[in-house]
Every structure is written in C-alpha cells, then in structure tokens.
Amino acid sequence: MAAVLGISGEYHDAAAALVVDGVIVAAVQEERLSRIKNDARLPIHAARACLAHAGLAAGDLDRVVFYEDPVEKLERVLVSTLRTFPRSLRQFPRALGTQLGGKVWVIDRIAEALGVARDRVTSTEHHRAHAASAFLCSPYPRAAVLTVDGVGEATSTALWHGDGTQLRELGRIEYPHSLGLLYAGLTAYLGFEVNEGEYKVMGLAAYGKPRLGDEFAKLIQLASDGTFELGLPYFAYLADAELGFGPAMEQLLGPRRPAHRPWDLEHSADDQHYADIAATLQQVTEEALLGLAREARWRTGEPALCLAGGVALNAVANARLLRESGFERVFVHPAAGDAGGALGAAILGAIELGDPRPAALASAALGLPIDQGAAGDLARELGLGVRTASDVATDVAELVASGKIVAFCQGRFEWGPRALGQRSILANPADPDSRERLNRAIKRREPFRPFAPAVLRDRASTYFEGAPSDLTPFMTTVCSIAPDHRERLASVRHVDGSARVQTVDDATAPELAAVLGALDRTIGMPIALNTSFNGAGEPIIGNEIDALGFLMSHPIDALVIGELVITRGAA
Amino acid sequence: MTLRQALVRLVTPLVWRVPGHGARKLYGFSRAEQASRIDLLQAAQRTTSLARRAAYLRHALDETRHTGMFWRRSTELRLEEARAPFTPPVADTEDLFERLGEQRFLAFVHRGEKRGREQFELYARHFAKRGDSRTKALFEAILIDEQRHESYTRALLVELCGSERAARAELRRAALWEAWRTWRRAGRALAGAIYVAAMTVIYLITGPIAAAGLRAARRPARWQLPAPETPSPKVVGEPAREAGR
Numbered sequence: 007m008a009a010v011l012g013i014s015g016e017y018h019d020a021a022a023a024l025v026v027d028g029v030i031v032a033a034v035q036e037e038r039l040s041r042i043k044n045d046a047r048l049p050i051h052a053a054r055a056c057l058a059h060a061g062l063a064a065g066d067l068d069r070v071v072f073y074e075d076p077v078e079k080l081e082r083v084l085v086s087t088l089r090t091f092p093r094s095l096r097q098f099p100r101a102l103g104t105q106l107g108g109k110v111w112v113i114d115r116i117a118e119a120l121g122v123a124r125d126r127v128t129s130t131e132h133h134r135a136h137a138a139s140a141f142l143c144s145p146y147p148r149a150a151v152l153t154v155d156g157v158g159e160a161t162s163t164a165l166w167h168g169d170g171t172q173l174r175e176l177g178r179i180e181y182p183h184s185l186g187l188l189y190a191g192l193t194a195y196l197g198f199e200v201n202e203g204e205y206k207v208m209g210l211a212a213y214g215k216p217r218l219g220d221e222f223a224k225l226i227q228l229a230s231d232g233t234f235e236l237g238l239p240y241f242a243y244l245a246d247a248e249l250g251f252g253p254a255m256e257q258l259l260g261p262r263r264p265a266h267r268p269w270d271l272e273h274s275a276d277d278q279h280y281a282d283i284a285a286t287l288q289q290v291t292e293e294a295l296l297g298l299a300r301e302a303r304w305r306t307g308e309p310a311l312c313l314a315g316g317v318a319l320n321a322v323a324n325a326r327l328l329r330e331s332g333f334e335r336v337f338v339h340p341a342a343g344d345a346g347g348a349l350g351a352a353i354l355g356a357i358e359l360g361d362p363r364p365a366a367l368a369s370a371a372l373g374l375p376i377d378q379g380a381a382g383d384l385a386r387e388l389g390l391g392v393r394t395a396s397d398v399a400t401d402v403a404e405l406v407a408s409g410k411i412v413a414f415c416q417g418r419f420e421w422g423p424r425a426l427g428q429r430s431i432l433a434n435p436a437d438p439d440s441r442e443r444l445n446r447a448i449k450r451r452e453p454f455r456p457f458a459p460a461v462l463r464d465r466a467s468t469y470f471e472g473a474p475s476d477l478t479p480f481m482t483t484v485c486s487i488a489p490d491h492r493e494r495l496a497s498v499r500h501v502d503g504s505a506r507v508q509t510v511d512d513a514t515a516p517e518l519a520a521v522l523g524a525l526d527r528t529i530g531m532p533i534a535l536n537t538s539f540n541g542a543g544e545p546i547i548g549n550e551i552d553a554l555g556f557l558m559s560h561p562i563d564a565l566v567i568g569e570l571v572i573t574r575g576a577a
Numbered sequence: 578m579t580l581r582q583a584l585v586r587l588v589t590p591l592v593w594r595v596p597g598h599g600a601r602k603l604y605g606f607s608r609a610e611q612a613s614r615i616d617l618l619q620a621a622q623r624t625t626s627l628a629r630r631a632a633y634l635r636h637a638l639d640e641t642r643h644t645g646m647f648w649r650r651s652t653e654l655r656l657e658e659a660r661a662p663f664t665p666p667v668a669d670t671e672d673l674f675e676r677l678g679e680q681r682f683l684a685f686v687h688r689g690e691k692r693g694r695e696q697f698e699l700y701a702r703h704f705a706k707r708g709d710s711r712t713k714a715l716f717e718a719i720l721i722d723e724q725r726h727e728s729y730t731r732a733l734l735v736e737l738c739g740s741e742r743a744a745r746a747e748l749r750r751a752a753l754w755e756a757w758r759t760w761r762r763a764g765r766a767l768a769g770a771i772y773v774a775a776m777t778v779i780y781l782i783t784g785p786i787a788a789a790g791l792r793a794a795r796r797p798a799r800w801q802l803p804a805p806e807t808p809s810p811k812v813v814g815e816p817a818r819e820a821g822r
Binding site for chain 2: 103
C-alpha cells in the first residue's frame, strides 16, 4: 500500500496526480491554481493541493514519479539540433540552455520543492505514462493502446498491449516523424496558437473540403503498416522550436494566414482556402490514426482500444476510430494531453510498489472542491446578490429554459480540458438567442467553433447517433444529431450535423444530471448547452474567487455555487 | 522630481516616436497588467482577510480590463503600421505574495501603482500634445484606476503594518528588494548573453562533425521494435497484414 504522486510539466500543461493505495485521490492541472493558461512550470501548487486534499504531507509519499526521462530528452534535443547544423544555429543555445539550465535537473528540483527525499523521486517514459493513463484508467481488462502526440523523449507515437496491470510496448515511431507536430505546424500556419488552437483547426475543418490531397502527400506519406513519414523540408521545428512550418510549406500551400484576422468563411476565398487546408489536414490525420489503429488491432487481436497523447483529443478522429478501425470499444483518457501523463506516472509508480490497478475512471471530477460558504461570504462582501435555492436543479433549469445563461459550479473541478458539469456554463440548446449572446458577449469564439451538448446518458440515443459510448462521458468524440432533432438542436450542432456530446449520469456529474432531468420537464429535452466556465484565453475556473470574478466581469445572468444562486444585482 | 522622473520626461517624446515602438510598448504594458492580475488573484486566494480578498479581487478585475485595453490599442497601432498584431499577452508570475508575505507584497504593489500613475500621467500629457486622442484617452481611463489602486494599497498597508511609520519602513524594504531583484535580473541577462556566445562557438566547432555522423545514423520512419518477443511472423508479410483486417 503506497502513496504515489505523479508530476508532468516543464513543456506545457503541467499537472500533479495522487494515487493512494491504488485509488486515484486527486488530479489537478497547475493552470487551475496559477490562473496561467497551459502553465508549464513545475506544478508545485498542484502537488501541494493534491496532498492537502488527501490530508497527507510530502513526507508521507512513498514515491514521486516524473512523467518523462529528462536525460533521454536532453539527448534527443542535442542530437536533433546538431543533426540540422547549420540551420539550428539560433535554436541550439536556447534549447540547450533550457535543458541544462533546469529541465535536466527536474528530479532534484521536485525533491527540493516538495521536501521529499531525492531517492524517492523517479521518472518514467513519456509515452509509457500516457499509455498508463489511458489503459489503467479504462474499463478494459485487456486492450490495444496507442499513444500519439508531438514528441516525448524521442518517440512521437507508440503502440502497446495492455493486460491487467502490465503494458508491453510493441513498437514506436520516432521523432521527427510526428502526427502531433504535423498538426501543430499547420495550426501555426493557419494563424492559431500551437498547443491551444488545435481545437479551432478541428472545428474549422468542417467548413472546408479536403481537396488538397496532392499537396498533403508531400507533407506526409502513410504506409500500410500504420507508420507515416513527414516531408521534413516543409517543417521547421527541427531548427526553430517556435515555428512549426518552414518556407517550403508556404510555397506549397500559399502564404500563411495572419494571426487574429477575423474569419469570413462566407465571402473570403482566402479563408475558404484555409478551411480546405484544415479539412485536408483533418482527413489525413484521421487516415493516419485509422492506419495506426488497424495495425494495433491486427497486432494485438484485442476488441478494445485505449488512446492518449495530445492527438487523442481530436474528437472527430476518435469518432471515426470507433466506427471504422475494427475495435468494438474505444476509451480516451479525459486529460489525454501532457497533463494526463502525471496520472499515468502515479499509477505506474503505485503498481510497481505492489498496489492494485485503480478502478475504471467513472468521473473526471478529481480536482479541488468549491467552498460554498466562502463563496457566499465573499459575494456579500462584494455587494453581490446571494440567495439559497430551494431546489437547485429546478431553479437552474427554469433559468436556462427562460433564456438565461448560468455558470454552474459544483463539487470538485474537472481533470482535463473539458468542462463536464463541475465548472460549466449552461444555456438552452433550443434557443439560438442564448447561443448568440453566449458567444458574442462571453466566449468570443471564432464563428466556426461549435458549442457542445450535455445529455442524460439513458436518453442520449434518442438524440445522438452512436451515443452513449465509452467516449461520451468525457466529451472525447462527436456524434451525429438524430435527423428528427437537428433543427431544434441547432445551437449545439456543427455545420456537418455533428455534436461533441457529453453523456451525464449520477456517477459522472450528479448535480448536472439533476439539472438535465429538470430541463426535460421544462423544455422537453434532457439536454443543456454546456461550455467551459472560463473567459477567452483563460484557464477554466478553479475556486469561488475565480468564479465570482468571472460573474463581475462577464454578462452571465447567474452563478450557481452549490446551493447558492449569486447575481450581480440584489438577490 | 526624482532623477528617474526627470529622465522619463526627457526621453518620452523620443521613444514614442520610434517606428513600431509605441505598439510594442503598449503590448509590454498589457503583459505587465496581466502579470499583476495573476499576482493579485493569488493574493486574493491566500490572504486571511475577507475585506482584503474582496479588494484584491476587484483590483485583479481592473488589471484584466487594462490588459485588454492596452492589447487592443497595440493591435490597432500594429495594423496601422501594416504589421501582424502581437499574440494575446501571456505573463508569468513570480509568486510574489508567497515569497514576500502580505505586508511586503502590498508595499510592492503600492510602489508599482504609484510608478505607473506617474508614468501614465506623463504619457497622457504627451499624447495630448501630439493630438493622439485615442492613446491619450486610454492612459487617462487607466489613470483613474491607478490612482484608486495607489490609494487603497497605501491605506491597507498602514492598516496591516499598524502605523504610518511602520508602513514607510515596509515601503523602504520593498524598494530595496526591487533594487536587489533588478541587480539579479541584470546579472542573469549578462550570464545569458555570455552563455549564448559560448554555446554558439561550441556549436560552430562541433556541429559539422557531429552532423555528418548523426545524419548517417538516422533511423527510418518505420516501427522501431523495442522487444524481441513481438510476434515476428505477423510483421513480415504485408499480404498477411492486409488479410488480417
């Protein structure tokens, strides 16, 4: 029986996760506490928060596991920059400086910052941590596992066979050939921020036609054994970490799209061209993932597939994997990006110390709880209206049904990039005005980005084709809206007729499930528009201070924290 | 007038006229406001007083607004100059509340607000003279908040320190800490420059030889198999693989 802390960080999306006696006790991304989006620094606040939540001190930890091997990473950085001599002249001092100035000493720095004995801090491999987060949190006793991201130490993609508590690596594709870096390069080319704008590219893809197959054949070649090879002359990340694509890509696809220029997909031929690029990229990514999944199915013979790594957050591709790869079931870790590696590392450490495999992840509410009492006190101090709801679910459903936009905070915050009913903004999915106001005044998203629906699990199949599945509780897939409901659900329908569905029940988000039940009685559908509770460019809300700050600075109609209904005016 | 104020007054008309500098400077302000916002949110989380928590939160919301105002004006200027706008500001934090404690933190914030107010008053006058009413209005709007921040942080500092005299002593200690931080930053910048020069020399000397060897050793973009127990008959034959699907 052991207490093991997993740590990810030093690149982007730092996080800490705590496993005690084989039970996942807490998992927290640093950004939720520091309020810096994708905070990459060592997640010391998150680590301390996990320990405090469990009532443990750092001295109680049996092991701390960092999610990648810092020395192997240094070797890869050194080799890849020297290999690209002399193009990497600017990159070399910077990359080596970052590594030698801090990253390579990360184990010592963790020990020192947490006050843990140095011999209790170890590391694992980046992709093994991802694989563990996917398979060992899944409901499958045996499964094929794929980990696909930008790059770990030197690996971009790995194929595993999971059996019980064991993970056996079957093969890997090495840097610089990387689906994550292909997607990142084109994300930058399309004018979005890398490690943040990939969702936008996925949303944009539905507005384009995948007509640039010939051009993309130069960017990536797919082989029949699931491997792929990038056309390296088109990419710049070997020589310049800040720019994923090189001049050759602009010669191939045209000039890059200027960042922050407003999108006009109806009237601008240029923007339609960029949408076509996004569509082709999405199609190529899906084909590459399908190739990998078919290879995984063929090699393992397993009926279930687990996925992790940043590329596994591509919900549209995940839907195709479930439909077309031959696997009967697919599970994607809710924090499939680097944050999830912290939980994978913690579970690996716990199993190595003899603990059992954790129970399948039923809910992503692994963060810190919100304090209703403190929220009420602070709200009154700030002069806000505060009242206690007689029936929270009914009150929220009535507000939403009447076209109000309600921020909804309940219990512990979510693990991963999705708001799943613990820190959500809810609106009426059948009311186009609510959607319009939500986007214009609060979220300020690009016009092509859809909002998502949350639906009661046992009613999901009425409204969404293919739901529920192992993917839908964590919003890691898309489903087509059933033809009878397409018109009414226009506010959560993407241009291709799909929706990124979250299925909800008492195990995943009981308070949201109650609201959906009440909405069924009010608007005739157990569905809410559910979007993340954050402002543009900010991390999702963590505690009551962030939540009240949001209410004071954004035109939402009400903030519900536990049983409190808080408004800007008098209660 | 301090020496610093005199210098700022002297160079202000010059630096704002440098092409491209105005947008960059406004962007720098937006980053500074963003950093201040994060520090204040952390202070709101950590203070033990409900009244101060509310005050820090209100201040943080002002900083959020200022971040957006500076960034939007910077974007306008960049577009007027036919240049790509800067990306939305992302700032780091130094965990000042945790490192300094609440009294020193308040003294530090007060000093920053006072400095900002003095600077922005100068800039507002400068842009009024230049006839740039938009940038003048920006600084004037933010000045109102800066004056309020300067005043409330001073009042809170006195309250927390227990007397005006103790508050002045805390302000002096904050000034010393800032000077020490500036010294350390300068040292780091110098060390960084020396490091880059040294690494560049090493790169130029070792690079050609290493690159030749490493390029020859590059592995193909195919499955690298870590374990010999991988079922080899299955991975050899492409037809068998296709048939298996």
